[in-house]
Every structure is written in C-alpha cells, then in structure tokens.
Amino acid sequence: MYKFKSPNLDDSILHSSVTGTASSSSSSCSPLGSPQLIKSNSYSGTSSSNFPLEASDTSKSASKNVANSAVNTNEESSEFDAFLINSSPGNVNDSGAGSVPGRRNINRSSSYLRRNSCCMRIHAFIMRNWYLSYLVPISILCLVLIVGYLTRNYAKELLFWIETQNGWLIFVIFMALFTLVSFPIVVGYLVLLITAGYLFGWWKGWLTVILGANVGIAIAHATIRSFRHRISVHNAGVLQPAPPTIPISEFVKQCKPLSIPELRQGRAKETTAKWTVGEYLKGDPLSAESLVPEEINQHRSIVMDFLSNERMKRRHTHVLIVAGAEALPGYPFRQRSEFLYLCDCQIPGAVIVLLRSRRMELCTVICEPRREKEMDPTLAKIACKRFNVDQMLTLPQLKQLLCRRCSYASVKLWYTLDKSALSRYISELADLLRLSIDCPRHVMQYARSFKSPREMKTIRRAHAIASQSMEELISEHTPQHSLEQLRSLFTHKCQQRFAYQPLPYEPKLANGFGGVLLMDASCQYAGYCGSLARSWPICGRFTPPQKVIYNMLLALRYKLFTLVGKCDSIVRSPRELNIAFLTLLAEHLKELRVLPSNMNHVSDILKETGKFNCYPRLIKHIGLDLEESSGKLLNYPIRPGNVLSFQLSICIPQDCYQAYPEFRGVRCVLADSIHITEDHKVEILTGNCTSNGRNVEKLRNKRAERIAN
Numbered sequence: 001m002y003k004f005k006s007p008n009l010d011d012s013i014l015h016s017s018v019t020g021t022a023s024s025s026s027s028s029c030s031p032l033g034s035p036q037l038i039k040s041n042s043y044s045g046t047s048s049s050n051f052p053l054e055a056s057d058t059s060k061s062a063s064k065n066v067a068n069s070a071v072n073t074n075e076e077s078s079e080f081d082a083f084l085i086n087s088s089p090g091n092v093n094d095s096g097a098g099s100v101p102g103r104r105n106i107n108r109s110s111s112y113l114r115r116n117s118c119c120m121r122i123h124a125f126i127m128r129n130w131y132l133s134y135l136v137p138i139s140i141l142c143l144v145l146i147v148g149y150l151t152r153n154y155a156k157e158l159l160f161w162i163e164t165q166n167g168w169l170i171f172v173i174f175m176a177l178f179t180l181v182s183f184p185i186v187v188g189y190l191v192l193l194i195t196a197g198y199l200f201g202w203w204k205g206w207l208t209v210i211l212g213a214n215v216g217i218a219i220a221h222a223t224i225r226s227f228r229h230r231i232s233v234h235n236a237g238v239l240q241p242a243p244p245t246i247p248i249s250e251f252v253k254q255c256k257p258l259s260i261p262e263l264r265q266g267r268a269k270e271t272t273a274k275w276t277v278g279e280y281l282k283g284d285p286l287s288a289e290s291l292v293p294e295e296i297n298q299h300r301s302i303v304m305d306f307l308s309n310e311r312m313k314r315r316h317t318h319v320l321i322v323a324g325a326e327a328l329p330g331y332p333f334r335q336r337s338e339f340l341y342l343c344d345c346q347i348p349g350a351v352i353v354l355l356r357s358r359r360m361e362l363c364t365v366i367c368e369p370r371r372e373k374e375m376d377p378t379l380a381k382i383a384c385k386r387f388n389v390d391q392m393l394t395l396p397q398l399k400q401l402l403c404r405r406c407s408y409a410s411v412k413l414w415y416t417l418d419k420s421a422l423s424r425y426i427s428e429l430a431d432l433l434r435l436s437i438d439c440p441r442h443v444m445q446y447a448r449s450f451k452s453p454r455e456m457k458t459i460r461r462a463h464a465i466a467s468q469s470m471e472e473l474i475s476e477h478t479p480q481h482s483l484e485q486l487r488s489l490f491t492h493k494c495q496q497r498f499a500y501q502p503l504p505y506e507p508k509l510a511n512g513f514g515g516v517l518l519m520d521a522s523c524q525y526a527g528y529c530g531s532l533a534r535s536w537p538i539c540g541r542f543t544p545p546q547k548v549i550y551n552m553l554l555a556l557r558y559k560l561f562t563l564v565g566k567c568d569s570i571v572r573s574p575r576e577l578n579i580a581f582l583t584l585l586a587e588h589l590k591e592l593r594v595l596p597s598n599m600n601h602v603s604d605i606l607k608e609t610g611k612f613n614c615y616p617r618l619i620k621h622i623g624l625d626l627e628e629s630s631g632k633l634l635n636y637p638i639r640p641g642n643v644l645s646f647q648l649s650i651c652i653p654q655d656c657y658q659a660y661p662e663f664r665g666v667r668c669v670l671a672d673s674i675h676i677t678e679d680h681k682v683e684i685l686t687g688n689c690t691s692n693g694r695n696v697e698k699l700r701n702k703r704a705e706r707i708a709n
Helices: 011-019 022-026 059-074 099-115 118-128 132-150 152-163 167-181 189-200 202-226 250-254 260-271 277-281 293-312 337-342 377-387 395-406 421-433 441-448 453-476 483-496 544-565 574-591 602-612 693-708
Strands: 002-005 036-039 317-323 351-356 362-367 391-393 411-414 508-512 516-525 528-537 619-621 643-651 667-676 682-684
Touching: 118 132, 132 152, 152 167, 152 189, 167 189, 167 202, 189 202, 293 317, 293 337, 293 351, 293 362, 293 441, 317 337, 317 395, 337 351, 337 441, 351 395, 362 377, 362 395, 377 391, 391 395, 395 411, 395 421, 411 421, 453 483, 453 516, 453 528, 453 667, 453 693, 483 508, 483 516, 508 667, 516 667, 528 643, 528 693, 544 574, 544 643, 544 667, 544 682, 544 693, 574 602, 574 619, 574 643
Parallel strands: 317 411, 362 391
Antiparallel strands: 002 036, 317 351, 351 362, 508 516, 516 528, 528 667, 619 643, 643 667, 667 682
C-alpha cells in the first residue's frame, strides 16, 4: 500500500519561508515542492498529501529540507493494533523536536526486529512461492496422521497406565490434558469427556470436566496473550486497524427522508411506467393474455354493433368517445374498464375515439389532452402499432377531425358526461356541431357481459390465482398473524403466481364472533379480476352455531346455482336471483327466531332480511371490473357467456334479542364466481379454494399437525 507523506518542518524552515521575498519565493525550485511516496505495511484508512511552504534560496534551509526528506523517505509508517500491542503509535508529524527522534529510533528498531524474526522470514518465503502455501499444510496434516497411526498403541497403553495410578495423580494428569486440548488446533476434547466419566463416575467426572475445561481455557488464554508480540499474524496483514470514520459529504447532508404520501406517490408513478397490460405478463410461462389486437378489434365491432342497433340508428355515423382514468397521487393507477375493453393502453388521461361511418368503416384514434405539441411521426407510428389504433392526435387535432367528419352527415355522438374538463370540452364541441350526446354506459356494460373464449381463459386464470392464494392463506394462518400481515401475505402469494398488477382493492378482513376470520379478497391478472370470500375458524374447528350458519350459506348457494342452471327457470335476471336469495334466507332466519314467524308480506320480508347481509349487492357481473353491473343491467336476463359473482353473507347482530342466545353475534361470508356455459350449465371458477365446512376444518387441522410435529 502506498501513501503520501509530507516532510517535517522545523522552526528555521518556517521562519526562512515566511521572511523570504516574493520574487525569491516564486522562483524557488525547492525539492520540497512535491510530497514523498513511501511504502507502508498496513493501511491506516487515510491518504493525504501535505505540501509545505516554499523555502528561500538559502542553501542552509534547502539542505535541511533535503535531510529531513531523506529521513522521512526511509521512515516506515508506524501503525499498530491496540489489542495486540499496548503502545500508541508515534506521530511522525509531531511538532516536538526533542521527542520525535527517540520515537523514530524505537519504532525503527522494533520494526527491524519484527521484519528479521524467524517467523516473518519463513512466512515471506512461503508467500513468494505459491505452491508452498498448499504443500506445507498438506505435509503437516499427513505427518500428524502418520504419527497418530504409529502411536495408536502407545495412547492405549497410556490410558491403561493412567487407570492404575493414584486418584489424585489421575486428576492432575487430566488437568494437564484439558489444558493441552484448550489450545488452538488441538483435538481430543470428546475423548477426555468420555474417559473422565469412565474413571471418576458421573458426578466426580462432571466436576472434573468443568474444572479442567475452565482451568485449561484460562491457561491457554494467558499463554497466548503473553506471546502475542511474537505472533506473525499481525505483521502479515491479517489484522488491520479499523479505518477512520468517513466524513459525511454535503450531498448526504442535503438528502432528506420522504414522507409516506410522497413514497406512495413515487410508487404510483412507477406503476404507470408500463404502457400496456401485456407488459405485466412478462416471465409468465402460462400466460393467458386476452387483450391482444384481434380480441380488441372484436370488442370494438361488438360495441359499435350494439350502438348501431340501439333505436334503429343504423343509417347514422356513430362517434364513441371513452375517456381513460386519471392518475391519483399516492395510489396505483388503474385504467377504466370501458377504456381497457376497447384499447390496451395504460396512459393516464388518454381518450379513445371510435368513428364508424354509414359504410361500416371503423376508424380508431387516441387523443392525449395534456399533449400540446404534435407527436413525432416515428414515435406516433410506434405508438399506433402498440395500441392498435389508426392515429395519435392532440386535442385540437381531434376537434378538427370531428368537425371534418361530422359536418356533412347525420351523426350520433356517444359519451358519458361528468364534471371533468374533458366533458365540458365535449359539450362545447357538440354545441358547435349541433349534436346531441347519448350515454353509452348501459349498452357497453351489456356488450361486455358476454365473454369470449379468450376472455374466459384469462378470467379462469385470475380466479385460479385468487382461490389458490386464499387456500394457502387459510392453511398457513396462525393466531399470531395480524390482519395487515394477512393482507401482505395474500398480495405476495398472488404475485408469486404472476399477478403483478395492483389489487382491485385491499383485502377486507374481520374477526367474527367465536374466533372466526372473514376475508374478502381479489386479484387482477391481465386486466381481469378474480374475487372470492371465505370464513374459517382460527382454532381449527367451527362451533356448533357457526357450523349451522356456515352450512346454511352452503345450502343457499347450492339452491341459487340450481336455479341459474335451469333453462326454464322462473328466475331469469340477477335482480330476481337477489330476491330469491333473500326469500330463502328469510325462511332460515325464522327458524332461528331472528325474524318473526308471522311476517308474510313480501316487501316487509325483503326489507327486514336485507338488514342481516354484509354486502349491499349480492349478485353482479364481473370481468374487467369487479362490478360491471348498473341498475339497468341487473334487469337483463342471464345468458350463456355471463360471469356472475355471488356474495352471500349472514350477520346476526349482538343486540338481536329475539334470536337464540348462541346465534347472537355470529357472522359468516361466502363469495364465489360462476360462468354460464353455452349449454346453460354452471361452471364454478373459484373451485380451487375449498368451501365445504369439513374440508376447511381439515385444512386448518393440517396446519396444527405440522406445527405439532
């Protein structure tokens, strides 16, 4: 290791350099103008170059400087280990003139003795020849093994001889042997333990082992400490002094910790970096992406067909404008399902425009309202290919396009108005073109309720991820887990199955009466959502009242699935299914005395039974969104291709005094998703997570058995 050292200056040098004239100082060519480079055996953690003041032209000061430089050049850096050597290092730059030479001579002589010691010379010779560093340890090990093999009979005879001696002599011999094995790289401790028990018995042998071990370690420690100056490990560079504390730079001082809202905002910005939903699926070996260009083109055609057939408006030019979601600070970005159904684009605030002429020619445009300048043609071409659109325009360019396409034709403008600035701009544009604005929300929801085979593949994968993660969570849950830990664990398990998109909502957990945990969770895969809800006992078994309520929900779910699976069923829409569930639930609640038995009016039954539910809406359509059902869509008949979510729950309040006492405070939830196939059969999408009461108890008991084993 090399470092710079500056020569020492005495008072005469300083005096001559200060009193020198400016001209002589500037023209001086003193040999002290450059620092001296010396070699050090160890590293002190600092490297500095101290430049002395320039001396005058006098030969006396120059000769002094040369002499001091020569002394410093031959001087070795004095750096010591505080543990191995109990002496403080001498400072070569001390200003005391009388004490420095003495310390230099002592340091020089001690370092000379260390360098010329036998151990250091052997170590240096071995280090210069790399093959000796392997050959010497192997030779020593072989020699030890050979000696041990040749003297195996002597060791046996020694043990027999020790057994025949006096007890106190045996004790002294054992003390010596324990001291010997306490030194480093000496084996035989286990042999002495066994032999002591054989010779002295259990309690005398126990005392002999404790005393011998402590005495041996004390003697070995004192011996090694007394010979520490002669150990060559310190000089070989194995033990180095700790480097000094690095001073904090100004840049580090200016760094300030971020608050939680700022960190969440930065996380939200990172999530918006992806352009499409397909980028979340990279690395998934079983990728089931549905928002591909062919599927999106089919979605656009279906939506425009429904809009054209609405009120027999086939002879009009239809313009559909769908606005994307805005990025909220501190929250992950989630695109609107209406926008995502027509374009796989994750740009916040983007707007997609579909124009279909009377010739059935479809033109797709993406507009960025925040963009002021026109996009570069090359980048626009790349973006159009990525988002599967025809043009990328700014807001003024979109206005020019609509004015040009809508001035000489009968046009129907479709847009969902709200209180945003874009809605005001669209309203002004419609007034300029003298067009009325129709709301396409219900038509688009009805079109999205029919899932294609490619969409069903993605929806099955999303529900499989959610249900498998939930079942693992039920199996691994312990009473020590907090609710926040369970939320994080469910998110981690979904991400392990390549569901990297942000969750549609944070998992909802609640502790039920009698040690039951209720959880409602969902995940998002390739833009589509999968959700379910389960209840399980924390201790491993349901109590009798909890089992009655849980089996009641299972029976109600089976009856509802049976009604949906019948082609000629009297229940045809989700709203009628909701009424059927409340009617069936009322019969069970009357048996538990939760509802009075003399209540017969339908409106009263539905009103009172709805108070014992945890969910405001029991049956709904799901897909790109967890709730694709408006009030109008719930009245439409259930068709093949629909995906429905059944959120069943029972909540009996603690103050429901008319109910049986053991059922007061009991809560239970059970949510599943189904798919209506082409032959009108029910496909349960959340079947990977068990819902049977016995299976749930077995799942919990397996966890308890693993912990017990």
